[in-house]
Amino acid sequence: MKLRIALMIMMAPFVLGINTLSEGYRIPVGGSTRIYVPYVSTQGSCYIIDNNHASSDLFVPTKTSTEWTSFVGASKPAFIVATQCYPKSCKEIKELMGSPADGTYTIDSDGTGANAQYSAYCDMTTDGGGWTRIFRHNVAGGYFASTADAQSKNTGAPTGNLYSQLTKIPDFATNGKYRFRQTWPGYSNKNIWLQSTNPLSDVVVAGWTPIMATAITDKWGGLELGNGTHGPINNNQALLDGSVQISDWWYAIGSTVAYGTPAGIPAASSMLGSNVGVAEVNLWIKEDDTYTTYNSCKAILDAGASIGSGLYTINPGGGGAIPVYCDMTTDGGGWTRILNHNYSDGVFANVAETLSYNSGSPLAGRYSIMGRVAGFYRSGKLELKINWPGSGSAIRNWWTQTSNFTSQPVAGYVAVAIESTSNYWGGLEYNGASNTALADGSANHSNWFYAVGMMAPAGYGTPVGIPACDTVTGAGTIGVPRVELWVK
Structure with missing residues (x-):
């Protein structure tokens, strides 16, 4: 094994396809690289590889499962340090694994940051897949004790009735944008959009871009903090809401009290009527600020990208989206x-x-x-x-x-x-x-x-x-x- 590693080091400059998953990675003297491969488990294998050799670059083989497993095994030389890490998100798992199933996975959304890994529920199939659920509220579990309680709750139980990882939102920013999806199980309506503001911040929503949204009444315009100095408050009835800059609390996330008859969570009046609550709301996030720009609603429909009548972003004539x-x-x-x-x-x-x-x-x-x-x-x-x-x-x-x-x-x-x-x-x-x-x-x-x-x-x-x-x-x-x- 030692001889094989040495040969890898010597041959590193001549390996074709270097720094690709299909061939392998070159780590310079004193360097460190995070490598995530589709081997070992259902969510792949992640390691941070440190090359502590005194004079030679290191070649890390990733072309086959056998090569990789052997490389990170116990018999590797002391100058190679392999520290286990975790995928950053459901999106990263999907991109590497191809067609993973929906379910619970272990992720570490701040990467090599100070926060530890945690369990998250991943939607790997709908709307392109790769969605990390950061919030679930089913009223079978009651309501959040306070808006502070709704920021982080039952973080080890991603399928629980009262679950929140909202404090992890900053980890998913991409080029200053957050991509959210809000769904209400039992209803076909859903909203997918971008915004540049973290909804936990005491600011007015900015950078709002609807990608596809079918629940759009009641001044919907993204998500913002329901209480604070930035505008009208919802009297702490929910941590976040989507009734932007008015005191209503439609599209509630983190409800502390029940709404309507039957009692539940306020979604959109167009979905339910003006005094009806839903049983469950989910909030998903994906580190992706891109979207296909069609030139018309007809083009969206023809492409099979419609989710129904609602808000979309288009670019007619190339004059800007x-x-x-x-x-x-x-x-x-x-x-x-x-x-x-x-x-x-x-x-x-x-x-x-x-x-x-x-x-x-x-x-x-x-x-x-x-x-x-x-x-x-x-x-x-x-x-x-x-x-x-x-x-x-x-x-x-x-x-x-x-x-x-x-x-x-x-x-x-x-x-x-x-x-x-x-x-x-x-x-x-x-x-x-x-x-x-x-x-x-x-x-x-x-x-x-x-x-x-x-x-x-x-x-x-x-x-x-x-x-x-x-x-x-x-x-x-x-x-x-x-x-x-x-x-x-």
Whole structure:
């Protein structure tokens, strides 16, 4: 064995594929390397190898299980020190092991730091796998005694009803970002997102990027500390919540009291109703700040990456990634909402606002990314849909056109499913010079029915609102409370 190790040292400079798992690793004199290989156990084998030889580099063989096991065995020379270590996360185990099963593994999330290894439950299969569960709360185990109790609880029982390793969150940062997934067993809803702030810190959520999220009501915008000096507090009803910058505590993590009937944990009112608690919530983390950037909701749907209607991040036309609301079910799905205008939230001040307003907040009552519509052209045309929620009418118009309505008169109009032709309907065309709306659907006419991007401060009609059409309102000069514009 000693002769073999010596030969390894001498041959090290000539080994092809050096510093790869398939060949082996070179450790210089006095050097130290952490090596994690897919051998020995169901979660692999991790060692820190120190080369204390006086003059020669060391070659560590990792090509086969036999070589590796022999190398770290008891008969190795004294100048080689092999100290057992542990994988840093479920993600690292998955990347090395290929297709490990869901279950409990031993990890050491701060690597060679001062904290010891611990047991963690890993989801190795859903949403790409490699998720480390850092929090589980099932109300069968009661509630946390306090918000402090919820930060670290039953850390040796990762499948227990009251389990928290939230203090380990900093260990999973990647390029200043945290990747979270929040799930509620028994419900299909889930949220996956990035944020740059540790939710245990007394700061407002920052760097929020929804990757895919279907529980999005109640001012959801990531997770933040529920109490502190950074904003409204939830009166210590939960350690963390996702109702950002309001006193509600939806999306609760670390609930100290029960909520609703039946009693449980507040998730999202869209999932449950306004006074219903869920039995369990899980929070997962993965050290990964990457995501596939699609150019539209349709592209997400076509790629099989949809988890349902909700928030996603896309990059239409290559102008930069933005969060958007996607309708993945209606009229074939794949619709990106580029305008949401509640008249109660005011009107747009000018053309610039109609093109881009609250672009980072796709659930805002006054929201527009119509200035990005050029990025949604397919085969030389736009596929568009307009509807008017809250008007009492389910009417919608669905069509294609070749012209860009943010700057051009209508051209290339082709109906797909038109439910209103009143008031000179004929597609959308630019009307911004009038200071009433960016565009309207009274094609080649001075009327401005089917308006999008309304700028008229006095509104339209009685009751006052946004001009839709006679078919929607049932009569002329009646304003509607809201309009949506979609593109596919």
